[in-house]
Amino acid sequence: MAEDDAPSAKKERAEAEHRWPAAIGVFVILLSYATLPPDLFGEVRFGVIGVCLLLLIPVIIVNPHRLRRQTTWSRRVSVGLVLLIGATNQVLLVVLVQLLVANTSDGPTVLLAALQVWITNVIGFALLYWELDRGGPVVRTQRTREKLPPADFRFPQDEDHDASPEVAAHSSRTSNWLPGFVDYFYFSLSDSMAFSPTDVMPLTHRAKLLMGLEAFAGFVLLALVIARGVSLLG
Template sequence: MADEDAPTAHDERAEAEHRWPAAVGALVILTSYVTLSPELFGVVRYGVAVVCLLLLVPIIVINPHRLRRQTTWSRRVSVALVLIIGVTNQVLLVGLVQLLVANTEDGPTVLLAALQVWLTNVIGFALLYWEIDRGGPVVRTQRRRSELPPADFRFPQDEDHDASPEVAAHSSKSSNWLPGFVDYLYFSLSNSMAFSPTDVMPLTHRAKLLMGLEAFAGFVLLALVIARGVSLLG
């Protein structure tokens, strides 16, 4: 007779997430900051990149391979890092919009900067979603599901348990699946391109506001880039 009190696969802790996908995403953002045209954003971008790098180093040190450990200070540093990146991206976006509207810089330079800002925005929001959802990457895997904070986002895997067997095999209920950085990166990319939720639904006010801000930023940037491209062709 089975032990009714024995934990099911759904109640077990998930395997800790790898550190490097998110770390590589952060490094791509910092590289983009450093390589932005100096005529556009000056030397401030170097200062922001240095500050973010200094915050990133201790986060990697405490969890060099998999995200298993979290302290109060490491959580604060992680959140501070994604917030600095998020605010910087929005400041860069506003500056880029002003340049696109003013039409004072040469076309290729501005269009390349637009691509860089758009890319950093996608990765930056992915990091932010990854950091806030269900308590963050460490809490998501190191606590049982019954102990997790309420979710900010609903993924398809969270409701696929009653689908066909080959689909249900990957569901949260069947395989104890939990979202990782690549999942947040994908839906950040789709949200920035489609300007609306695709397969991932926001569940909380903060999630809706963040996704709305990302979609609005992507729409404004794309509209102005297309307009600038048309003016260059003319």
């Protein structure tokens, strides 16, 4: 569990983040896995779904509503869950690329599968960014800013304190704003669509590598889907 700081410092903490936006993201990924075409991932997908659920249940029990508590094992389970999802998504991407290149599967089915894989990739990277940045969702809100680990990402709110009053009202310095899952989902979505950073900038090597991998995956998937769509129209 995160250690309490002095009473005077507690006022500087942000409100603990809700559990359910990230949990809903995991459930959407698992539903996508369950409805993928059998030739894309076979029966292995149900094993992955089962393991993900086994990892998700204890972290929900530790923090059923807001993310206030963290132990060594709950942190490892949370990170392990998003790493498993991330690895599964990359395997799915490789298999899907093979199907698109081979051009032997039913066209509409494989294009729908491509959409599912793209969505799971966006949510999966959002979960990974959310778990890694500034120590994770519990540390971000349960420690004062002076005790936070170095940031992996710079959000616009981190530097808006000297903007016009109505904009500065939402800045980190003025309102004690900290990123939540929706913020990470948005920039994961924009990175996967624009193939580059948009309003959020990576600050560390691991952040740059992860965003580069997501952008590359999105580019390859889009290029092959467009090529397959053109072949179907032709």
